[in-house]
Structures are given as C-alpha cells and as structure tokens.
Amino acid sequence: MRAGIRGMLSTLDPYTVFIDEKRQDDIDLLTSGKYGGIGVTIGMRDNNITIMEIIDGYSAQKQGLRIGDIITEVNGAKVDQKNFENISLYVKGEPGTYVKLKILREGMKDTLMFELRRDEVKLKNVAIAQFYPENSNYVYIKLTAFSRPAGEEIKNALLTLRKQKEIKGVVFDVRNNPGGLLEVAADICNKFLKKGSLIVSTKGRDSASTTQRFATQEPLLGDIPLIVLVNEGSASASEILAGAIQDHDRGVILGEKSFGKGLVQTVVPLSYNTSLKITTAKYFTPSGRCIQKIDYAKDNPSILAVESAVSKKYYTDNKREVFAAGGITPDTMVIEANPPGVIIDMLAKGLYFKFITYICSKDTAKNLEDFGNEYLLSELKKFLEREKYVYISEIEKKFNEIVELSEKDKQFQHVTPQLKDFKKQLGKTSSFDVEDYRKEILEEVRIELASRLQNSEGRIKESLKYDTQYQAAYSILTNHTIYLKLLSGK
Helix, strand or coil, X not given: CXXXXXXXXXXXXXXXXXXXXXXXXXHHHHXXXXXXXXXXXEEEEXXXXXXXXXXXXXXXXXXXXXXXXXXEEECCEECCHHHHHHHHHHHCCCCCCEEEEEEECCCCCCCXXXXXXXXXXXXXXXXXXXXXXXXXXXXXEEECCECCCHHHHHHHHHXXXXXXXXXXXXXXXXXXXXXXXXXXXXXXXXXXXXXXXXXXXXXCCCHHHCEEEECCCCCCCCCCCEEEEXXXXXXXXXXXXXXXXXXXXXXXXXXXXXXXXXXXXXXXXXXXXXXXXXXXXXXXXXXXXXXXXXXXCCCCCCCCCCCCCCCCCEECCCCCEECCCCCCCCCEECCCCCCCXXXXXXXXXCHHXXXXXXXXXXXXXXXXXXXXXXHXXXXXXXXXXHCCCCCCCHHHHXXXXXXXXXXXXXXXXXXXXXXXXXXXXXXXXXXXXXXXXXXXXXXXXXXXXXXXXXXXXXXXXXXXXXXXHHHHHHHHHCCHHHHHHXXXXX
C-alpha cells in the first residue's frame, strides 16, 4: 500500500507527500506550535541518541537533564540508532502523563533514571527578540519557524521592547528558516507594511483559485529602518516575507540569494490519522514575481509549468528592478565566507559539542566570561589527543585516490614511488595544529559554550559577534544615508 502511494506521488513534485500516522505530529506542531512532551530536542551523536537542546521551563530542565546526556532506555525499552526515527513517539505523549528515561552522562560511570512529567510544550517561533547591542536602540529578531503563533509572538515582542526604550531600527533574521504557513507569513508582513498593501497572491490551475492577501492593519513601528537577513536556507514563507518587504521598499534585504520555493501546499486530512500534503498553487510577490527556482513540470506533463521569468522585468514601488526565478536576490549581497576544512570536519564529527559536554562535566563555572581563551584551547588540545583526532584534508583525500589508482594501473606504476614521496610531504604540510586555526576554533567553542550555559539565546548572541552579515546589516541601520540610498535605487 505504501509503495503504491509512493509510486503515485513520484509523478508529482517533491513537496507533494503522504504523511502517515507516525509523522502526523509534525503537521499538528506546524499548525498549533505545541505538543505534549518533556521539552528536549534529540539528535544522533556518535551513534548515540543524545539530548541536543533543553527548552526552558519544562520537565527536562526542572529535573536536571543536561545537553549531551545520552538516552539509552525509554520506559524500559532500549533505544539506539536502529529505532531513532521512532524516539519522538516514545517520548511525546498526552500532557500529564509520565515517561521514564535511563541516561548515560559524561563523567559518571553509573546510569541515571529520570521520571518526567509530560507538559504541553509550546515551541517558540521567535528564538530571540532583544536590543542588540544591548546599549543600542536597535532590535535583533531571529525567526526560526512560521507556525500559527508566530505573528502574535512578534507583535508581543515588539510591544514589550518599545516600552523599554525607543526602537530606531530592526534586523529581522530569517536565515535558514525553511518556512511554514502562508497565512502566518502574511500576518507577520501585516506588522511592517502599510495598511492596504498587497502582500502575496496565489494562483492555482484556474482563475477561480486565485487569491490575494493585503495588509489589514497599521504597521506596529511605522516606517523605522528594517533589514531582513536571508540566505539559501530561507525558503517558502521566509521568501514571501522578504519578497513583500522588498517589493514595497519597506526594508533592505541583505545576505545571500534565497532558496527559491514558490509553490503552495495544502494539507488534506485522510482516514487512519494520515494526511496528504499536496501542491495546489504558486505564489507571487506584490510586483508579480514567482521565485520558484526548479521547474518540476519540465519533464512531467502532469504538473503545471512555472512561467519563464528570467527575462521579464519586475519593479518595486520605488521603481527598483528586481528579479524573479531562482529565489529572492538581496539588495545587498554579503557572502558568508566558508570556514576552513578542519573547522567543518570537527563540526561534522560533533567534536565541539562533545568537548563542551566534557568541559561542563568537570567545571562548575556558570558564566561565559569565567572561561578564558587560553584555558579552553589548552583543554581542547588534551581532548583532541584523547579522542585521537586526525584531520585529513580534501587535497590529501584526493591525492590518496590518485596514488591508489596509479598502483592499479600499469601505465602509471613507474611514477607511484614519486607520488608516495609527495604524499608524505603533503601530509607534513597539512598536519593539523590547533594554534593554526586559533581564531576560528575559539569562535565555534565559545558559541557552543554559550549555548550550554545560556541556551539558544546565548548561542545566537555569541554567534552575532562573529557574524559578518549581521555586522553589515547593523552598519547600514546606523547609517541612514546608505539605508535610504539602497531603497531609492539611485
């Protein structure tokens, strides 16, 4: 049955999917923004089911679970990577019920048992909304999702901040936000655009399925400067928001080109607690742009084609030229530099996460400032030795392949000795030393440490110190002449 369903849907676009009873919670979470659970985020680290984040105010935090704890049993049943996909089914449940977890903790030989009461966990769409820098009048808002309560969260945050002191500008961050509900994106635009402004249009196969959404209320903050941060991870509802702000010249879009998802899905409930999420329309920004990047109709006659929009010109309210196909192109492109290979390798292997778990198990300091850079680097060197970490660069990997191929091919066997000699020299050149990447490693370590000591808000605030895109946005916000010039298109 499932294979038949997959076969039918394979003829459509990848956003049309069957949602079985195991994933129905994902739909409920998107629409309501809440679920019954203990307040943790779980992931895999070294083939262990590990607590990655703890949400403030719920059982996990109140009863002393820690980030880095490894879950070995749930209600007496062993859990591991084989049944990881079902872990949320074991931990989640009706609010008021209890769940028992067996935990393995860094630095402790014996396992720990926790009996945790499930609560109604409300996930925050707004990860942080604060004056940043703290002594400034500029607000930084990080939006991570577009579930039902998002618009109200932003409204409450802005009203609260406005009571503290005057707001002179806002940086609105939707980087790596994959989107959510279209009506929520429209509701958030309502908070910034002038009443009566077109926010988004959607068009189905026939004219009867065309709809338009307009701003229905006066903006919360008038026309104070606004910058929206986007990157290739900004998709769907994030692009609706950025497109509306850009087309009405309400703010500057800064960062990298967005993902390019211009399709709208509708969730159709089915029997047996299942659903079908099916693509029903395309959406268009106020200037008429469809920013869909991939045309799934090209090789499939059953899908309605996306109009070619590469050559067509679109204009904002201030007559600035904007572009359609392939996502939202920022008004100011600021490319985030790729970190060195060793930084990515250590991140992929979870070494920063494991190192901070180790540090927090042996050090009782509670403030980020108590951890000096020299201490952290010294401890990291010992930790990497204990872990027997060896970094092999991409160049080395490629060259190793060449050496192996030369050994197998008679035509090149005569040069194999010289290649092996060069391989040794290459190994010496690319040998890893923490001090060579001191700045980059310390950034990652301090961000992970802030996350552990101050939860997600701490991680975000610490990462902003090293964030070139945010720094560029802040410099534009504080220079009104440049800000207005970018929006004027002159």
